[in-house]
Structures are given as C-alpha cells and as structure tokens.
Amino acid sequence: MREQLDSLGLCFNWDREVTTCLPDYYRWTQYLFIKLLEAGLAYQKEAVVNWDPVDQTVLADEQVDENGRSWRSGALVEQKLLTQWFIKTTNYAKPLLDALADLPEWYGVKGMQANWIGDCTGCYFDFKIRVNGEETGETLSAYSSSPEMVFGAAYLAILPSHRLLHGSSSVRSVLEKAFQPGKDSLTEVTARNLLTGHQVPLVISHKEAFDGYLDTVIGIPDSSEEDLSLARALDLRWTTVLKSDQEGTQSLINSKEFSGLSRKEAFDSITQKARELKVGGHLTSSKLRDWLISRQRYWGTPIPVVHCGSCGAVAVPEDELPVALPKLPSLTGKGMSPLEAAHDWVNCKCPRPFERHLGDHWLPVDVYIGGKEHAVMHLYYARFLCHFSLLVSFREPFWKLLVQGLIKGQTFKLADSGQYLKRDEIDFTGTQGIPVLAVGGGRIEVTWEKMSKSKHNGLDPQEVVQQYGVDTVRLYILYAAPPEQDILWNVKTDALPGVLRWQSRLWQLVTKLREARQLGDFPNPSHLKKKELAEVKRIWESKNYAIQEVTSHFTEDFLFNAAISRLMGFTNTLNSATVTVMQHSVDFEDALAALVKMTAPMAPHLASELWAGGTCNPVLQQGGDVLQQSWPTVDPEYLKVPDFVQLSVLINNKACGTVTVPLQASKDSEQVQQLILESPLGQKLLRKCSIKRAILSPRTALINFLIDE
Numbered sequence: 210m211r212e213q214l215d216s217l218g219l220c221f222n223w224d225r226e227v228t229t230c231l232p233d234y235y236r237w238t239q240y241l242f243i244k245l246l247e248a249g250l251a252y253q254k255e256a257v258v259n260w261d262p263v264d265q266t267v268l269a270d271e272q273v274d275e276n277g278r279s280w281r282s283g284a285l286v287e288q289k290l291l292t293q294w295f296i297k298t299t300n301y302a303k304p305l306l307d308a309l310a311d312l313p314e315w316y317g318v319k320g321m322q323a324n325w326i327g328d329c330t331g332c333y334f335d336f337k338i339r340v341n342g343e344e345t346g347e348t349l350s351a352y353s354s355s356p357e358m359v360f361g362a363a364y365l366a367i368l369p370s371h372r373l374l375h376g377s378s379s380v381r382s383v384l385e386k387a388f389q390p391g392k393d394s395l396t397e398v399t400a401r402n403l404l405t406g407h408q409v410p411l412v413i414s415h416k417e418a419f420d421g422y423l424d425t426v427i428g429i430p431d432s433s434e435e436d437l438s439l440a441r442a443l444d445l446r447w448t449t450v451l452k453s454d455q456e457g458t459q460s461l462i463n464s465k466e467f468s469g470l471s472r473k474e475a476f477d478s479i480t481q482k483a484r485e486l487k488v489g490g491h492l493t494s495s496k497l498r499d500w501l502i503s504r505q506r507y508w509g510t511p512i513p514v515v516h517c518g519s520c521g522a523v524a525v526p527e528d529e530l531p532v533a534l535p536k537l538p539s540l541t542g543k544g545m546s547p548l549e550a551a552h553d554w555v556n557c558k559c560p561r562p563f564e565r566h567l568g569d570h571w572l573p574v575d576v577y578i579g580g581k582e583h584a585v586m587h588l589y590y591a592r593f594l595c596h597f598s599l600l601v602s603f604r605e606p607f608w609k610l611l612v613q614g615l616i617k618g619q620t621f622k623l624a625d626s627g628q629y630l631k632r633d634e635i636d637f638t639g640t641q642g643i644p645v646l647a648v649g650g651g652r653i654e655v656t657w658e659k660m661s662k663s664k665h666n667g668l669d670p671q672e673v674v675q676q677y678g679v680d681t682v683r684l685y686i687l688y689a690a691p692p693e694q695d696i697l698w699n700v701k702t703d704a705l706p707g708v709l710r711w712q713s714r715l716w717q718l719v720t721k722l723r724e725a726r727q728l729g730d731f732p733n734p735s736h737l738k739k740k741e742l743a744e745v746k747r748i749w750e751s752k753n754y755a756i757q758e759v760t761s762h763f764t765e766d767f768l769f770n771a772a773i774s775r776l777m778g779f780t781n782t783l784n785s786a787t788v789t790v791m792q793h794s795v796d797f798e799d800a801l802a803a804l805v806k807m808t809a810p811m812a813p814h815l816a817s818e819l820w821a822g823g824t825c826n827p828v829l830q831q832g833g834d835v836l837q838q839s840w841p842t843v844d845p846e847y848l849k850v851p852d853f854v855q856l857s858v859l860i861n862n863k864a865c866g867t868v869t870v871p872l873q874a875s876k877d878s879e880q881v882q883q884l885i886l887e888s889p890l891g892q893k894l895l896r897k898c899s900i901k902r903a904i905l906s907p908r909t910a911l912i913n914f915l916i917d918e
Contacts, residue, residue: 213670218679218813220836230510236531239513241594243524246514249487250297250597253522255376256501260289267291267505272663275627280663290376293503294512298593302493303329305592308604315610316693318584325585327494332356332480334427334489336365336400338373338380339408345379349400351425352495355432356483357475360464363440363447364428365400366393366412371424374413388413395443403488404479405465410445420495500590568601577607580615611767614695616686617657618666624652631665657697668698677705680812684708687769687811711777712815715808718784719819722801725791736793745794748782750855752800753847754910755779759807760840773811774909778857779804803841858885859913860898866890878905881912 214221228234245251259268263284273279273286306326309319331354338347351365367373374384380398387396394413401408412428419426430437431451440447448463451472461468461475470478483490503512511532513525525532573595579587588610595606621630621644636647644653660667673682689696689704726732737745755775762772783801790797809816813836820835852872858865868888874880882903885891898916905912 216671216674216679217683220813232531232533235510238510239525239530239532240527241598243513243527243530245296245597246524248597250300251294252297253292253294255290255372255378256293256295257288257372258291258293258505260287260291262287267503274663290372291503291505293501296500296502296590296593297491298500298590299333299493299497300491301593301596302326302491302497304596305589308592308596312605313609316581316612318581318588318610318612321581321584322589325497325589327496329492329494330354331495332483332490332492334359334483335403337403338411339399339401340380340383340397344401347373347378347380349373349425350489351400351427352423353427353429353432354420354495355429356480356490357461357467357472358429358432358450359402359427359479360405360407360461360467361429361431361448361450362402362405362407362409362427363430363436363445364409364412364443366414366419366426366428366439368414368416368419368424370417371413384411384413391415393439393443404483404486404490410443412439412443422496422498500593565600565602569603572601573603573605574607576609576611578611578613581612584612611692613692614690615659616696616698618660618664618668618698620656620658620664620666621653622656624654629664629666660698680815681705681708681712684712684773684812688773689770691770692767707777708773711773711780712812714780714784715804715815715819718780718801719805719822721784722791722798723822725788728788728792732793732795732798734793734795736789741787741790741794744786744790745796747855748786748790748794748800749796749844750847751779751782752796752803753843754855755807756803756841756843763810769811771909772807776804776807778909805835806838806841809835809838854910856881856885857909857911858890858894859911860894861915861918862913865894875910876905876907878903878912881905885912 211223229238242251259270259273260266261268261279261282261284263282264279268279268286272281277286278284279286306323306329309323312319331352333350333352334356336349336351338345338349349365353359353362369388369390372378373380374388375381378384383398384396387394393415396411396413398411399408400411409428428436428439430440430447431449450461450463451459452462453459459472461470461472464470464475464479467475467478480490480492504510511534513530513532515523515525517523577588577591588607591606595601596604621632621635622628623630623646630646630653634647635644635653636650637644639645639650644655645651646653658664658666670682677685685705685708686696688708755778758775759772762768762775779800783797783804786794786797805816805819808819816835820838853869854872854875855867855869856875857867868885868890870881870884874884886895895914895916898914900914900916902915903912904915
C-alpha cells in the first residue's frame with residue numbers, strides 16, 4: 210500500500226508515520242486502558258459475539274455476509290457468549306451530547322452523533338445479585354427513565370436473552386428453573402440497590418426487548434402503568450414515592466433525605482449522589498451501549514491485565530508497558546502456542562513519561578478525515594477518550610472534520626444466494642449486454658458498493674495509473690464530486706475527458722507563452738496599448754479572485770472539485786489573452802505562475818513540467834521546482850478594491866460574456882438575475898427573451914439562463 214500511495218504522487222513524510230499495530234504506539238493505548246481501569250470505567254462481562262468455528266475467531270458484523278456466513282472461511286457464523294472487556298462510555302453520554310453544541314456543523318455528523326447518543330433522560334443504578342440472602346459477587350446495572358423514583362422500585366426485570374440465563378453466571382441454574390417462556394417469571398434471585406439499600410426480586414420478562422436496546426430495567430409502579438400492572442400481577446410490594454398537592458405539583462415521599470424535594474430537584478440530587486458513591490447515576494439514554502473493545506485475534510493489541518487466580522484482574526504496572534505479542538514465526542519453530550510463550554511478554558522497556566506541553570502544542574488535530582461510517586463509532590469513542598483524559602487541557606480532539614465519500618466499485622452477485630462473484634466468473638456477452646453466470650447462466654444482480662476484497666470489486670491504483678497517468682487519476686478523483694460525496698468508479702464519465710482537456714490547455718498555455726517570448730528577449734510593458742492594458746487588468750483581477758477562491762477551498766470547505774473548476778475558468782481567461790499581452794505583460798506571467806502553483810498540489814508532476822517550461826529557455830522558473838515555491842497570495846491592492854465578482858453568463862449552456870456584480874449579492878439568485886438584466890449584456894441578449902429558469906452556481910461565479918429558443 211505504501212508503494213501504491215507513493216505511485217500516486219502523495220507526498221507523505223514516512224518518518225512521521227504512526228503505525229497503530231506497533232508496540233511503540235499501542236503502549237499508550239494500553240496506558241489509557243489502565244487509567245480507565247483505575248477510574249472504574251473498564252470492566253468485564255459476557256456478551257454475544259459472532260464466532261467463526263473454522264477460523265476460531267470473533268468476527269465484526271461487516272465480516273458476516275447476508276446469509277450469516279464468514280466472508281473468509283464461508284462457515285456458518287455462531288452466536289457465542291464470551292467474556293469481553295467494555296468501557297463505560299455511557300458515563301460520559303450527557304457531556305458528549307451537550308458538547309456537540311460547541312462544534313461547527315460537520316456534514317450532518319453532529320446530528321448523527323446526537324441521534325446515536327439519544328436523549329439522556331435516565332441513568333443506570335448498580336445492584337448486587339443475591340440468592341437465598343447471600344450475595345454472589347455479581348453486579349448488575351439496571352436502567353431507569355425515572356431515577357428520581359428509584360426508592361419506589363418493586364422489581365428488577367431482565368430479558369429471556371440476558372447473559373445471566375445463558376452464560377457462566379452462578380445464578381443461571383436458579384433462573385432457568387423459574388423461566389417460563391411467554392410469561393413474566395418471578396425468580397428466587399433478588400438484587401440489592403447499592404444506592405437505596407432496598408432489596409427487590411429479579412423478574413424474567415416475557416418480552417423480547419425493552420425500550421431502546423436495554424436488557425435490564427428497574428420496575429417502578431409510580432412511574433408507569435405497565436410497571437404497576439406487572440407488580441400487581443406478581444403480587445409484589447413497593448413503596449409509594451410521589452404525592453401531589455392541590456395544584457398538581459408532585460414531590461417525593463418515602464425517599465430518605467430526598468423526601469420533600471420536587472421531582473426535578475430529586476432527579477438532580479439522586480443522580481448526583483449515585484455518581485458520588487460510584488453506584489451509577491450518570492445520565493444517558495436507553496439506546497446507548499458501552500463500548501466493547503475486546504478483539505479475539507492474534508494481531509489485536511493485548512489488554513494489559515494479568516488474570517490472577519486469587520486477586521482477579523490486575524493491571525500490568527505502567528513501567529512494564531507495552532505488553533507486546535510474541536512473534537508467531539519464533540513460536541512455530543519451537544512448536545509453541547502463543548499462550549505457552551506468554552511468560553516472555555513482561556520483558557519491556559520503561560515508557561517515556563507523557564509531556565503535557567507537547568500534547569497541548571500538537572493537539573487538537575487540525576483536520577480529522579474519515580468516512581461517515583465512523584461518525585457514530587470511532588469519532589464518538591475518540592471524543593470520549595478526550596473528555597475522559599486529564600492529560601491534556603482541551604475537551605474536543607478535532608478542530609475540523611472532513612467526511613470523505615466512498616469510491617464505489619461495480620459488484621456482481623448471484624440473485625438467489627447473494628454470493629459475490631469475480632469478473633472472470635461472469636459472461637458479459639449475453640442478450641442485450643445483461644451479465645449472467647458464465648457456468649450455468651444464473652441471474653446476476655449488479656450494484657455499486659464500497660470497494661472490498663470480499664466483494665471482488667476493488668481496483669489496483671497502479672493499474673489505473675499505468676493506463677491514464679498519475680495526475681489524470683488524481684484530478685479525476687478530485688473533480689468527479691465534492692469530497693463528501695460517493696464516486697462510482699467509471700472513468701468513462703464526463704469527469705475524465707474534462708480533466709484531460711484541462712491538462713492539455715495548461716500545456717498549450719505554457720507553450721504559447723514560450724513562443725510569444727521567443728519573439729523578443731524581454732517583456733516591455735510600454736508596448737501595451739489601452740485595449741491590452743484593460744485585458745491585463747482583467748487577468749490581474751481574475752488571478753486574485755482565483756487565489757481567494759482556491760485558497761478558501763483548500764483550507765476551509767475542502768471543495769477540491771470547485772477549486773479545479775475555478776482553475777479551469779482561470780485557465781480559459783489566460784488562454785484568451787492576445788499574443789502582445791503574453792509577450793509584454795509581466796502580470797500575465799505572474800498570473801500563469803500562480804495558476805501552476807495552485808495546480809501543483811493536485812497535479813504535481815504536470816505542474817513541475819510546466820514550471821520547468823521544457824528543456825530550454827524556461828519561462829516560469831523562479832528558483833527551484835514548483836513544489837518549493839510559496840503559495841500565491843492576494844495582492845494588497847486587490848483587497849482595497851470594493852468587493853465585486855466577475856460572473857460568467859451562460860444562455861442555454863452557451864457562454865455569452867461576463868458581468869461584474871457586488872460580492873454580497875453574488876450568492877443571491879434573485880439579485881444576480883436583476884443586476885444582469887439591467888446590465889448592457891443583459892439588455893442586449895435577454896431583454897426580449899422568455900426566461901424559463903436561471904441557475905446560479907453555488908461554487909463557481911457562473912449563472913445559466915434557460916430561455917425559449
């Protein structure tokens with residue numbers, strides 16, 4: 210992959226590469242895990258995972274196909290209960306939700322995160338499980354949407370799918386005896402609320418799901434008719450905790466020191482007390498889950514915990530990090546398994562202490578680049594770790610977000626089974642060009658999906674580079690769509706011919722300048738007459754406008770397709786210059802130099818050739834290659850000029866001229882139409898026309914009038 214990236218002309222400083230699978234990186238993820246463990250935010254419990262019985266490994270959801278089979282081995286995936294490590298991200302749900310208000314709008318990602326977190330109107334409380342009055346040592350967290358009424362709890366309810374009924378829990382056999390499918394079952398197991406001290410019975414619900422994604426809830430008859438009905442049906446006892454005065458205002462009773470408080474006051478006080486005692490109380494939603502971080506794969510980062518027979522889970526001392534995996538080849542040669550070599554894992558170097566001033570200097574990250582598939586998972590967890598960490602002085606880890614779309618490839622799969630096919634398994638010569646299975650002629654579904662090895666729709670970048678050239682491929686990807694939109698990989702679309710034509714015009718432009726300069730040794734501006742001077746002024750204005758727009762697209766909104774469009778327009782302006790202007794205008798050469806510099810980040814190889822100007826009499830060379838030049842800046846004199854924009858006017862998609870309009874009005878379609886209709890150009894070309902529609906481009910200085918012919 211590094212060779213492919215280099216072949217695309219992407220200039221990475223590999224000395225600053227961060228490789229997350231190497232011990233010198235993941236020693237710090239292990240360090241953070243230990244800090245989370247110390248803070249009570251890392252814990253273990255059994256959870257259902259996707260298990261591949263052939264590869265003997267856990268699979269992510271996306272590694273299981275729509276038929277429930279492993280994409281690699283083809284085995285039918287099993288649902289298996291395994292002990293997993295979790296991080297209590299739910300404890301930070303409310304501050305993470307509230308902090309979204311301080312962030313800029315991120316391609317709809319803020320809304321996605323807010324929806325993922327949900328309304329933080331309830332919380333969990335911790336309970337200790339008991340059988341025959343004896344605690345088993347197991348802790349169960351149960352959710353309540355009315356935490357202010359927790360002293361009125363009548364029972365704890367779990368689903369039939371709960372891990373206590375299916376895992377290695379010590380109360381499993383007791384619960385199985387009581388369980389009656391399709392009915393609410395009252396068990397001999399009880400649970401002690403660690404905040405209130407009250408003991409309530411454990412009920413196995415007849416439901417398949419509670420509100421949201423909950424599997425354990427607190428039944429409070431005062432909070433809902435459903436809870437009241439179940440408590441009465443099972444003949445349970447509970448304490449009434451609400452009373453209303455004559456005006457209908459509710460306050461608490463029978464709730465110890467919280468009695469007498471209004472519901473709002475009790476909500477705040479009870480949840481705060483639970484947080485102080487570390488027995489729950491963190492505001493979260495009924496849909497948000499804690500973060501499962503275990504990875505049962507040999508290449509995963511080892512959890513830095515020693516499992517002691519007498520002491521339980523013990524964190525590895527910080528000065529013994531990283532806990533690194535032994536190398537498999539050395540084990541294979543000795544006939545050893547990874548577990549047999551585990552005694553060697555603790556021979557590690559002492560980690561360098563964290564230097565806060567360096568973290569505050571380099572962070573937050575200037576631009577986070579990722580797909581929208583990370584909007585509610587990776588991005589959310591990164592924000593959680595930053596909120597949790599006391600190592601840095603800021604809460605939010607990223608200044609800006611660039612959500613890039615996917616490059617999708619054409620996929621072929623059997624219509625009846627959904628199995629993905631390779632192209633060599635398909636016959637494309639069928640009736641009306643409809644692809645069918647090469648052997649047997651089975652019907653095939655054709656779709657566009659994210660490129661993936663498992664879908665056989667990937668593309669080797671080096672093959673495309675060899676066919677079209679590096680810069681053409683780069684420009685095609687950037688020009689085909691804004692970065693946040695998907696691209697369907699089909700180089701026969703209009704985008705590829707467009708960038709090919711532009712590159713040709715750039716080459717012709719430098720060639721024309723060289724030829725014009727060969728007519729005389731040095732530019733002589735005194736040869737420019739009034740008409741040419743007006744032309745030079747337009748070039749100067751176009752140059753400064755292009756620098757403003759392209760710089761903004763590069764640094765603010767990342768609309769690289771719009772930057773290319775602006776450079777294409779700037780190229781057309783320069784291409785229309787007369788030979789005299791090319792020969793004698795220093796402003797023309799300066800404008801062309803700016804054009805090549807701004808092209809360089811996107812097409813570095815072409816720009817370098819243009820900058821060199823060929824093998825003799827280089828025109829644009831100003832010392833060194835184009836990539837060594839400073840970025841062009843707007844002339845101070847241009848900034849003094851009132852803010853106006855030169856708008857290209859099209860009629861039925863045909864360019865007809867330009868009109869200068871105030872910058873403030875340039876984005877208002879109605880104002881722009883009125884100004885153009887009042888202009889000499891508009892009076893000449895549009896006065897007697899029936900205008901069906903006027904389309905103002907949101908990204909380029911262009912308006913297109915559609916009229917009746």
